[in-house]
Amino acid sequence: MVSIVSLQSVVALLGRFPALAGADLEVGEGEIVLVQGPNGAGKSTLLRVCAGLLRIESGRAEVLGHDLTTDRAAVRRSVGLLGHDTALYDDLTVEENLRFWAEASRVDVAAVPAALDRLGVADRIRDVAVRDLSAGQRRRTALAAVVVRRPRLWLLDEPHSGLDQSGRDLIDQVILDAAAAGATVMLASHELDRTLDLATRHLTVAGGTITADRRGGDGGDRPDTPQPGDDDAA
Amino acid sequence: MLRDAWLVARKDLRIEWRSRVTFSQVVPFAGLVLVLFGFALDANRPVLLQATSGLFWITVMFVSTLAVQRSTSIETTDGARRALLLAGIEPAAVFLGKTLAVAVQLLAVEVVLVAGVVVLYGADVEAWALVLATCLVATVGIAGAGTLLGALVAGVRARETVLPILLLPVLAPVLIGATRAFDDALGSVAVDGWSWLGLLAGFGVINVVLGALSYGVLLEET
Secondary structure, X not given: OXXXXXXXXXXXXXXXXXXXXXXXXXXXXXXXXXXXXXXXXXXXXXXXXXXXXXXXEEEEEEEOOEEOOOOHHHHHHHEEEEOOOOOOOOOOEHHHHHHHHHHHOOOXXXXXXXXXXXXXXXXXHOOOEHHHOOHHHHHHHHHHHHHHHOXXXXXXXXOOOOOOHHHHXXXXXXXXXXXXXXXXXXXXXXXXXXXXXXOOEEEEEEOOEEEEEEEOOOOOOOOOOXXXXXXXXO | OHHHHHHHHHHHHHHHHHHOHHHHHHHHHHXXXXXXXXXXXXXXXXXXXXXXXXXXXHHHHHHHHHHHHHHHHHHHOOOHHHHHHHHOXXXXXXXXXXXXXXXXXXXXXXXXXXXXXXXHOOOOOOOHHHHHHHHXXXXXXXXXXHHHHHHHOXXXXXXXXXXXXXXXXXXXHHHHHHHHHHHHHHOOOOOOHHHHHHXXXXXXXXXXXXXXXXXXXXXXXX
């Protein structure tokens, strides 16, 4: 299996606080990895480290074959991150935003309409300023910006946040399609009812460390089902 | 790099065009400052003429803090700074693009301000070429220093108040050089304005080079 993410005893700080305190992780191609855990556990930090946005203080880390201590720029160019922020400019239209990010990422802007179609962003709002969109429409647009990049590693932080039922279903399908095409997806989520079935692997993060790592997408290891090793999971 | 710089500048200018912040807020603010300076000096025309150059550039300094704050907030409001890093744009290109966009906006305000000092203060421009050259060269330095310091304070709480405290002292050489050059252009003081352009050009080059080299560190750390 091709290694996409490889972390060994990785420590990352937020200020002086060790938000990631010795994480070990191997993620392969095509996996859909759910990162779950309580607030402040380190889920978002883990995704930011994998995106090359947060410097690691110690340990070894490689993402998509690039060393995270020496070649973060290459990592950043290769991943797609949907964070809590949407990284959209309020005064630009939906289409202008996506065209800008496509050009900035050196991706063919011709892919923009298809990405908006894929995320169900209606034609009638493509010329609307982002400031006039609903939270759900913003979220869909932000994910469309990730789709345009066609990254090998998708890092999605609460991707279903603010979306209606059809939007959530659509996001699930986008994730499944990405994985089917060979991409790897890591998503942090509190929506376990939905994401446990979606993911092929479940990580539990607590106190900045990975406390449980289970494979299987059959939903048989939901938190309310006792599992070996649950004692140390938050 | 120039392609990416133009991409960023075009985006910032498009945002400005849509939001009309410069025309609806910054230009009226600049005009108001000119008028209030006139009141403060009791509409004394000889005094106003003597002080026109300084008042003009002090107004530009005030305006520059607004323009830089606006330029910075565009990237910080919804996490676009991080997305710029992920897109793989060279930080130097981001710096150059944002500097260019701020400079264009400041130049637009300066055009209005020049008209303002002519109409309100009765200033008589004797050397339009020197006025034009001073505005161009000084504005590059102001925009460069502002963009750099805007990135420096981007992660700071209460950055709106911290930015002017940092920026205005840094711009002191521009205030001095541009005021002297304008004194010559307006015929209010007998100095060689063109020689002051050298100081302004040096300041501009230092700020642009320093910004291009250090902007990446600031994007990473703030």
